[in-house]
Amino acid sequence: MIKPEAVECGNQGAIIDLLIMNRFNITRMKQFRFEEVEAERFYAMHKDKPFFSDLISYITSGSVIGLELEKENSIRLLRILVGATNPQEANPGTIRYMYGTSLQENAVHASDSSESAEKELAIVFSGA
Ligand code: CMP
Numbered sequence: 001m002i003k004p005e006a007v008e009c010g011n012q013g014a015i016i017d018l019l020i021m022n023r024f025n026i027t028r029m030k031q032f033r034f035e036e037v038e039a040e041r042f043y044a045m046h047k048d049k050p051f052f053s054d055l056i057s058y059i060t061s062g063s064v065i066g067l068e069l070e071k072e073n074s075i076r077l078l079r080i081l082v083g084a085t086n087p088q089e090a091n092p093g094t095i096r097y098m099y100g101t102s103l104q105e106n107a108v109h110a111s112d113s114s115e116s117a118e119k120e121l122a123i124v125f126s127g128a
Contacts (some may be wrong), residue, residue, distance in 0.1 A: 066124035
């Protein structure tokens with residue numbers, strides 16, 4: 001998922017190009033704005049974290065782009081391409097190194113397992 005600041009800054013095209021160049025097959029894509037309750041379901045695994053309410057305010061602050069991607073070993077390979085959660089710790093060449101600005105405004109979210117991907121895709125593409 002491409003997060004609000006990356007969409008707002010016009011970095012979505014460059015990020016999608018990187019996905020294509022790295023041979024991720026885009027099977028579904030949707031630009032939308034989260035309702036608060038959907039965002040809370042999407043990030044339910046973080047509900048007890050101190051940053052949860054900031055995360056929900058931020059992710060509902062503007063449009064995001066949800067993408068369903070296909071590739072062998074896609075979860076692992078996408079997380080490598082995306083880089084560390086904190087852009088200051090991300091390796092050069094990764095999406096967060098190039099387009100992230102802070103721990104919160106880190107350009108993209110990538111699912112951490114197939115189970116999370118299934119759940120997150122159901123939320124993003126509900127009603128689509
Ligand atoms: P993401 O991969 O979307 O998953 C949860 C998000 O919470 C994470 O990226 C960060 O943008 C955000 N976040 C904010 N503060 C923290 C923190 N202290 N530790 C981890 N993630 C954080």
